[in-house]
Amino acid sequence: MLKSLTLHKDKRGMLFEILRSDDPLFNKFGQVYITVCKKGWVKGWHCHEKQTDIFCVIRGKARVVLGEVPFDNNSAIPKKIKFKEYILDAKHPSILTIPPNTWHGFECLSKEPIWIINMPDQLFDHKTPDEYRISLKEMPYKPWQSKRGG
């Protein structure tokens, strides 16, 4: 689900609310982190069993791709997936929710690296991460502009 954000500009600069705890989109606060990806690179594919991600691109222009397949840890390579593509440009900020059991990856389409704020509803547990990964080669999605990734 994609939601546009409102920029409040004045002579001093601007302010924009990204995520409020009274937003129907909001479930629980896990953490806030920033992930940065350079031109020519894909970060993906990732999938979480429990975690919902909430992405906000605050620098650059990203393509975020969601593969909406029921996640099955026993079947490593999904065969039939419907992909949804989102172009997220920091010039018009929005938030994108990525539900659990959704494969996702993103690439940098801008000259400058993309900066994504993620506000997942779960804490990343470094010992037992709720994160499954497959390589770009294993996923039947080929339109990436970037050649490298992982």
Add this chain to the structure above:
Amino acid sequence: MLKSLTLHKDKRGMLFEILRSDDPLFNKFGQVYITVCKKGWVKGWHCHEKQTDIFCVIRGKARVVLGEVPFDNNSAIPKKIKFKEYILDAKHPSILTIPPNTWHGFECLSKEPIWIINMPDQLFDHKTPDEYRISLKEMPYKPWQSKRGG
């Protein structure tokens, strides 16, 4: 309280955790917003009765000043205040907590505007904001480089 953040860099870009719900600094999630301030401007002075702010400068270089005076809504102009100054540079990200009843303001020291992520523990209520304001002139703090503000 100031806490340095750890940047995890790799060939694809980088990632850094800003605030985790298991951080002793963390109290409650109110919202996440970004405030942007241009060179030559101060944003301040503000004070909250209930709210703790958690600032992270992610672009540019800011001076954040805290006036540690017990807040008294009946005495509009504080006379004796101890000021603490923090230089927050996005090149070395950190988080700064600003407790309730602390006057605070910030200015942009970099050529590019500063971008601050704030993760307060309260929701901003547009109808009855927990926010008191006084002008730059009213506060006995003069070392701002910027001439304009509010």
